[in-house]
Amino acid sequence: MLLMLRIHAFGELEVDLDSDPVALRRGHLVRSLLVWLALHPGPHPRARLCGLFWPDAPDGKARASLRSAVWALRIGLGSAAGLLYTDRDVIELRRDEVWVDALEFDRLRAAGHLEQAVTICRGELLAAHDEDWVRRSRDEYGRRLGVALAGLAAAAESGGELARALDWARRRVTVRPLDEEAGRELIRLSTAAGDRAAALASFDRLRDTLRAELGIDPSPSTLALVDKLCPRTDDAPTAPGSGTPASAAAPSTPPAALASLWAATPLFGRSDELHRLLDCWHQVRAGTGMVVEVTAEGGLGKTRLVEEVVDIAGRDGARTAIGAPGALGGAPYELWSELLAEALEPGERLPGDTLWADDLARLLPGVAAHWAASSPVAAAPQHDQIRLFEAVVEFLGFLAARRPLVVVLEDLHNADPSSLELLRYAGRRLCRIPVLIILTRRPLPPRPSVDGTLAALRARGSLRLELSLQPLSPTAIRHIVRQQARLPKSVEARIVAAVDGNPLLATETARHVAHGAGDPADGLRIATGSALARLSGAGRLFLELMAAAGRDLSRAEIAGLPLLADPAAAATEALGGGLLRVRDTAVGYRHESLRQAVYDDIPPLSRARLHDALAANLAARDTSGRRRAAELARHLRLAGHHHRAAAELRHAAAAAREVAAMAEAAEYLGQAVELDPDPAGPLLELAEVEAWRGLLAESDAAFERALTLIPAADADALLDAWLRRGRWLRGGICHPREARRSYQAALDVLDRVPGADPWIRVEALAGMAWAEAVAGDPEQAAALLREVDPFTRGRTLPDLIAHDIGVARGHALLRSGEFASGYGPLIAAASAARRAGRPDMAYSALASAAGAAACAGDFARALDFVERCLPLVAPTGLTRLAVYAYTGQAAVLRRLGRTGEAADALRLAADAANRLGITAFEGLVHAEAGQLALARGEFDTAAAEFRAALAAEAPISRPLTRLRLAEALARGGHGAEAESEIEAVALEPVSDSDFPDTLVARMNRVQGLLAAATGDHARAVARLRAAAAGWQRRTSAATIGRRYAANIIDLGRPPLSGLVEPEREYQLVTAELAALTHPAGSPHAHLR
């Protein structure tokens, strides 16, 4: 028997099954859950429902509560319980046999049956409930009902039924008491009906309600309407639907003709784009995260379209947030930081014992007050940035676990570099969490960093939709114009022709013309100028301050704005002017073009005065942080206070470096250099930042310029400069030869300064010893270290000095081929780095020890060192180093014959590399996977992995990898392909870390294998003999020590995966040769 479950959600909840009342448990959540499922057809993940209904409960408890509620619902539904489908993952209320009054209301409204639709609304949605989602849905259904009532009133008025129109208008005001447009309509209709007293009473109620509920006064258009309370004259523009246009040459249009000054306009002409975006939202809601992009020229409606999607998603239960860059260049991560802070709801708590929450606190200091974050672990910028990004990814997952998340990154074309890098990182990690990232951007002028970010997301399959908005059709523009003002058709037609499909221009032009002061061809700047002219001095000043501020301002910031006697009153007036809008708790321009137009019209001297006042205001506030320094510097610069601006720019750069935003730091310092009368300081900082960005030429250019500005007699400054350069050439860039020059210069300066701090000399000596050990003369390194001894004997060294000495001593020994002797100093260096709170430096020392042990052939010891590296990098979020460590562990395990464990380590390496999303790191893992497969005799797999490594441009020896690929192909029976790879080797770039002197021997061996496979015995023997001779010449320990150093310089890591073992290769070739020349008993079956 077919059952029909009827749910009456308007008013008090009533549920019946074939007209028999259903007795649901009295608990609100059970009833709320039923209605939510009824209003949102389709399967819903349990996790989402838990987040929605039990947001503050731990996951396990929320799931238990959900199970309990579903059980109660089943009991209540009785024979209709089958309508509730559940499994381990999802819950769904089957829609076929369920009728819901709210959905029926939507259906009737969409079909145009407005009167039937409003009849269904017997009260507010779930009147007795107060859950978050209910309040949001109730507000939305109230809005829909208001729109339906407005339509009914308009239809009645145009049909001459003024009394009926008034009835609908009164009901609309009852339903939407804060809707100023509804209030105005009732005033207008009352006036039209000749009931002036009722009109004024309606105005009084509206004014009182706005003051009481929102703390604002009615807008100027409402006040103007009440002031006049008189019928239109014949030459005035017509009201919509009244049929007779007025003269096109009407010189002025009274303000009463404006339909709305600051209410959001309906969306016209974008239904196709809206549906495509909503399709994406529905996929996200079902659990598939993605990034979508909306591109269009300015004013074509990107923001309006996206706001519609956000609005709908919010009503569907999504958590939503919007971020936009400041117009005049903001702080690092500006696009994200407020958005992320906004997404965390009041009272929501982050897990207190996670590393990512601590890192997030650095990015969102305002939000950090919500939890007791501990101090994060220090690390070099390239590692620090990854940790911050990981923290954001975790945070997005945390937010989306409770409710799907929709975030909008507006105006990507103006985004700061750090925000783009974060988008590139986070955007590709979303596919399994319900997060929708909507991007908006203008296509021109081209910005390669934005294109690069989008290309990276596209390549990863994260960028799922790219919409390009075209100019709107004349019909849509006409609708927009009519929404703004009732103008004569000829004027309307001129606007449609003039604005060229641009809805922003259409809106502003219609308002401009409607005020009677302008012409349809005036353009945006004149339109904004006339909007300003209609305001009082305070209102205009407010708009100009907002334009100079260059971003949205919060209520608190508005209350403290300078130059205004009553900022709140000025804000209220300016909001009525129509150029601003309120978004959440902040006020800003409705569009950047409007802000720009107002800003451009401010005379230069006034502009400087505004920036001066804003700077003083900002400086006086007791705030700190990235934005403050950057913003203050900008205002000071634009106010002409260049020296103070330079000082603030240096503060901004320091703040940027704290969050690994090195591109912004470089930009700030570059500006500071131009503004500072004594730029040696900022130049040195710039040189350091550029080095950490890996830009040696830029770093050296800044450094050389700084040197010319430091007086030769200022030994302290010179010493500081050279020592700093030595440090960054060991960290940001590994350039030991240049580091050696720096330390030498520091030592030269020290020789001229008697009585200098001995630790400075120790640092210079240790740094130079390291540089000599890695890239110079190891004996000289040892001599330098002997010079250090008298300073350090019997003293407790500062940890970082102890680290430097240990590393230098260790590398000097390794370089000399005394690998085992190097372990001790390197272990001591690692301990010192750990004490100094630098796990990255401790890792580096232990990884060097692992490489040394591998070079010595002691793989058990190498494994011990690698495994001591892992706790330093995996739990501390040093993901790049984790890729190195796991790959190294896999290589050592492979050499020990523990291939199964090696494969496990490689899986962890691949996971870390995948999280990084840097193809070079993925290539590194492929290269080791190829070697593992080769060792296991899985030649086709090996060939595929080596090919993937070469395609990824990994930091590996390319000719060596290509030769290994040729070997895999040769041994896999693909002779022709192997020959091709051998030919390709000759065209690969070769550097010292490729061990060029060993490549010929390796090539000879592969050619020998190929010859043997084709039965060319003589050639095979000749090639293998040449290979054996080649390897035999390369077996000295000193040679291996030099190769070890080359590996560090060229590839940035000690040799583990890329280790070349001449002795082992020699033995291998010798055995293969023996198999050819004395086949009996040889284990090398592939040569027989």
Added chain:
Amino acid sequence: MPTFDDHAHTTASPAAVWKLLYDPTRFTEWWIGVGSVDANADGSDYTMYPDGYPDFPMPQTLRADGRQAQVTISCLVSDLRFVWQLMLGEDGQSTDIHVHVDIPEAEAARLDTQREVIHGSLTRLAALARVSL
């Protein structure tokens, strides 16, 4: 500083030429004037002995420049510097060999001799590569 460039074309593949260029022990087979190379050479640092002067060691360095895809051989005694570069021929199989030579001012008088030696060596390298692979 006196310099000159020379080039040769060989039907041999780049790999064949590459093996001769990266293996100092085979320089005696094509580099005119090289009598012997230290058999215990340590890869990129090795010692050549001029033809007829077995007691006159000339230590050399061989450096590979990854970005330029070239091999630079420098004599540590005379400061002569030879930069070799291989390119795939237009037919996609053969090889163009380029060499650039820097001669220090102090040894400018050796320019003509070196030009002749290198031209002859190039010819021999091209021919040897054809039969070597």
